[in-house]
Amino acid sequence: MNAPGVVLNLLAWVAIFILARRIYMKQDVKPIIWKLGIVIFVGLFSFSINLPYMDQQIKLAILPLGVWILYGIYSRKNEGISWDQYRKYAWLGFLANYIFLAVSLILPLVHSGFYPNNELSTYLSEINKGYINKTHPSASDKVLDMKSLQNQIASIQEKPVYSDKWYQTAFESGIERPKQEERFPYQLLGAEPKWGSGMQAIIFIERDGKGILVSTGQKQVYFRAEKTFLKEGE
Amino acid sequence: MRKNVRLLLLFIVLIAGGVLYWYYFAPPTAFPDKDEIRDTLGNSNNGIHAAEIQDTIFLDDKHVFIPFITETESHGISFWEWKKHEWQLTSFSVGSMPQIWKIDSEDPETYYVIWNFHPENDLDYLKFYLMKDLGYSITEGKHQYSPGVQMDFRSEVGEQSYGYSQIPPEWQEYIEAEIKMMEAMKPDFLFADFFPPAQYYFGWQSTLTDGTIEYPSYPDNNGFGSGGQSTETLRFLNENEIYLKETVSSE
Numbered sequence: 001m002n003a004p005g006v007v008l009n010l011l012a013w014v015a016i017f018i019l020a021r022r023i024y025m026k027q028d029v030k031p032i033i034w035k036l037g038i039v040i041f042v043g044l045f046s047f048s049i050n051l052p053y054m055d056q057q058i059k060l061a062i063l064p065l066g067v068w069i070l071y072g073i074y075s076r077k078n079e080g081i082s083w084d085q086y087r088k089y090a091w092l093g094f095l096a097n098y099i100f101l102a103v104s105l106i107l108p109l110v111h112s113g114f115y116p117n118n119e120l121s122t123y124l125s126e127i128n129k130g131y132i133n134k135t136h137p138s139a140s141d142k143v144l145d146m147k148s149l150q151n152q153i154a155s156i157q158e159k160p161v162y163s164d165k166w167y168q169t170a171f172e173s174g175i176e177r178p179k180q181e182e183r184f185p186y187q188l189l190g191a192e193p194k195w196g197s198g199m200q201a202i203i204f205i206e207r208d209g210k211g212i213l214v215s216t217g218q219k220q221v222y223f224r225a226e227k228t229f230l231k232e233g234e
Numbered sequence: 235m236r237k238n239v240r241l242l243l244l245f246i247v248l249i250a251g252g253v254l255y256w257y258y259f260a261p262p263t264a265f266p267d268k269d270e271i272r273d274t275l276g277n278s279n280n281g282i283h284a285a286e287i288q289d290t291i292f293l294d295d296k297h298v299f300i301p302f303i304t305e306t307e308s309h310g311i312s313f314w315e316w317k318k319h320e321w322q323l324t325s326f327s328v329g330s331m332p333q334i335w336k337i338d339s340e341d342p343e344t345y346y347v348i349w350n351f352h353p354e355n356d357l358d359y360l361k362f363y364l365m366k367d368l369g370y371s372i373t374e375g376k377h378q379y380s381p382g383v384q385m386d387f388r389s390e391v392g393e394q395s396y397g398y399s400q401i402p403p404e405w406q407e408y409i410e411a412e413i414k415m416m417e418a419m420k421p422d423f424l425f426a427d428f429f430p431p432a433q434y435y436f437g438w439q440s441t442l443t444d445g446t447i448e449y450p451s452y453p454d455n456n457g458f459g460s461g462g463q464s465t466e467t468l469r470f471l472n473e474n475e476i477y478l479k480e481t482v483s484s485e
Contacts, residue, residue, distance in 0.1 A: 055376075133404045135383045137477050163370035163379035170368055170382070179477060180368065184381040189407050200418035202411045204381050213379065217419030220378050 002198025004110045008103045016040065016096050023088045031085040039086045042066045043093015054108040055218040061097035066090065115197040118158040120223050123201050123214045126192035127153070132205055132230070139185030139207060142230040149229035156212070159224040184213050186230075205230065262296055262316040271300060274323050275312065280460070282310065282328060288396060293346060297337050301350040301396035304328060308455045309350040309395055313465065325465040329457025330355075330450045332362075332468045334401075334436050339464060342401065342409040347389075347436070347468065350396035355450035356443045357391040363437040363471060364405045383408065383434060384477055409434070437471040447473050 020040060024030065045066035048059040070090045074083040115122045124130075132144050170180040184204035193199035204213040209230030212223040266274075268287040275282040288301040296316040303309055310328035313335050314321055327333055332349035336342075347362050368382030387402045401409075412434065440450050449470055459467060 133407060135381070135385060135404075135408060137384055137386075137479050161377035161379055163372060163377040166379050167368065167370040180382070182368065182382045182477075184379075187408060187411070189411070198418065200411075200414040202408075202415055213381070215378075215380075215415070217415050219376065 001196060002111070003196030004114060005107055005198065008107055008110065009100075012096075012099045012103050015099055016092065019092055019095075020089065023092065027085070029081075029085060031089070036086065036089050039070055039089040040093040040096070042070055043090040044096055045069070046094060046097055048097070053105065056104075056108070058101060058104045059097070060101065061094065064091075064094040067094050111197075115194055115199065117219070117221060120153060120156050120158075120212065121194060122197055123193050123199055123203065123216075123221075124153065124188075124191045124212075125194040129190040130188060131190050132186040132188055134185060135187045135204070136182035136185035138181040141233045142186075142209065143233040144188070145209075145229045145231040148227060148231075149225075152225045152227060152229065156223045156225045159211075159222050161213070161220055161222045181207070183207060184211070188212070257318050260319060262321070263319075265290060265292075265298060265314075266321055271302075271312075271314075275302065275326070280323065280326065282326065284310075288350075288394075291398065293335075293337065293398070294344075297335075299335075299346075299348055299398055304455075306455050307352065307453045308457075309352050311348050311350045311396065313348070313461075325459070325461030327457065327459030327461070327467060329455060329459075330440075331457045331459055332360075332438050333459070333461070334466045334468060336464045336466070340413060342406040342413070345401045345406070345409070346398050347401065347438075348396075348398040349438075351391070351440070351450045352452050353395050354452040355440070357450055358441050358443045358445075359391060360389045361386050361439045361441070362389065362399070362401075362468070363439070363476065364401075364408065364434060365437055365471075365476075366434040369433075380433070382477075386476075435469060436466060437469040437475075439471050439473075439476075 020036065024036070043064070043066040046061035047063035047065055048061045050057045051060055052058075067090045070086065071083065074086055077083070127146070127149060130144055130146065130149070132142070134141070166183050170183060183206060185207055186205040188203040188205050191203070193201065199216060201214045201216045204215075205211065206213070209228030210225045212225075214221045214223070271287050272284045274280070275284050282302075283305045284302040285305045286303040288303065289299075291299040291301075293299055298314040298321075300312045300314060301309070302312065308328045309330075310326060311333060312326035313324045313333075315324045316322075317324075325333065325335070330351055332347060335346045335348055337344035337346070349360065351357055364383065364385045366380070366383035369380040371378045371380075385402075385404055385408070387399075387405075389397060389399050391397070439447055441447050442450075461467075
C-alpha cells in the first residue's frame, strides 16, 4: 500500500466534494444528487497528454471530452434549464483532472521524503524471513548469511548502476550468449519493504554476495556492502 | 400504478440476479462425454479428428486437461474451462507442442505445463525452463540492467504419453514478484494505460532414452494449435540456447 498516495488522493476527493457542496449550496433550483455525482465523474473524461516527471508519467488534461458529452445530452433537455443546473458540476469534473495533476506533482516529493529512493531500508525493512533463490545456473549453491546482512544493513551504501559495463563483462565470460555467467544470479525473497511505501521490487543479489540490485517499476537502485552476506549452504 | 412499476423493477432485478448467478456462479455440470468432446474438437472451427480421447484430468473443479490422439497418430492436448455455464474448449495444440496454462494469470500457483508426445519418440525425461534474456538500457542517463534468468525443472516421461506439472515454487516466487512490480507500475485506477508485456518466457527440452537432446518429431505431421491469452506454447530450446555449468557432474 502506498500510504502517501492514498492520503493525497483522499484529500483530492475531499476537495472535490467541498467544491461540489459549495456549488450546490448556492443553487436555487437543486439538482438531483446522484445525477450530480455521475456528472462530475463523466466530466473527468478528457483528452490528455502524458508527460514524464520524476521517473513516472503525469497526465495533463487538454480537451474536456466529458463536458462536451454532457453538454450534448443536457442542452437539449428542458430548453437548456438542465444544462444550467449541471454545467458547473461538469466543469468541476474537468477541473478535478488538475487537482489530481497537483497530487501527482506533489506525491513523488512527499513519497521520497518518507521513503528515500537511495536508502536500502526503504526496500528492505523487515528481513528476518529473507531467503534467496537461484535464478541462474551459473550461481553456486549459497544461502543468505542473515547475521552478516543484519550487521551491515544500516551501513550499506548506494552505488551507481553500470549496466553497460556489467553487460559487457558478461560477454567476456563467454562468447556465446548462453555461456555467459550472470552477475546477479540470486533473487532475494521474503523481505518486506518499509510500511506504507507501496514499493514492489524485484531484488537480485550479486554473485559475490555483496551487491543488491533493486528494480522497481520506475527505476533501478544498486547497493554495495563491504562484506559478503552469502555463505555456503549445508 | 407506482406499485406496479415497483413490482416490475423487483421482478427485473430478480431475473437479472438469477441470470448472473446462472452464468457466473452456478456449480459446473457433469463434464461432457467422449463423443461430445470429439464433436467439439472436430467442428469446423477446430478441425481436429480425434481417434482417441486418452484421459480427463481435472486440474481443479472448473479446469480440465484432455489429452487425445488424432486419426493421423498426432498426440495433442486440449484445455477445457467451465465458463458462462458451459464447458468450453479454451485452447489446444497438436504435435509436439507443450503449453503452459495460466488458469489465473494473476496467480502463478495456477500455472501448469502440459504435454503429450507420441511414445515412438522414446523420451526419457523433459526439462522445462523459465528464461529471461540478459539485457541493459540507458535512457537519458538512467541505467537499467536486467539480469539473465534461467530456471529449470525436470519431469520424467513415464508409461503415459501425456502429463502435466505445476510450476515449481521458485518460478512462482519470481513470477509473483514480476506481476506485483508490473501492477505497481500501472497508473491510477481511472487512467489504466497499456500494460507492458512480460519479458520472461517459457521453454522446454526433451532428452531421449539414448541420452541425446532432440526434438520429438514423430509422427512427422505439422503441429498446430489455437489458444487465448491464458495459454502459451513453450519454446523448444536447443542445447546452445541454454547455460550449462561445465564443472557439473552428470546425474
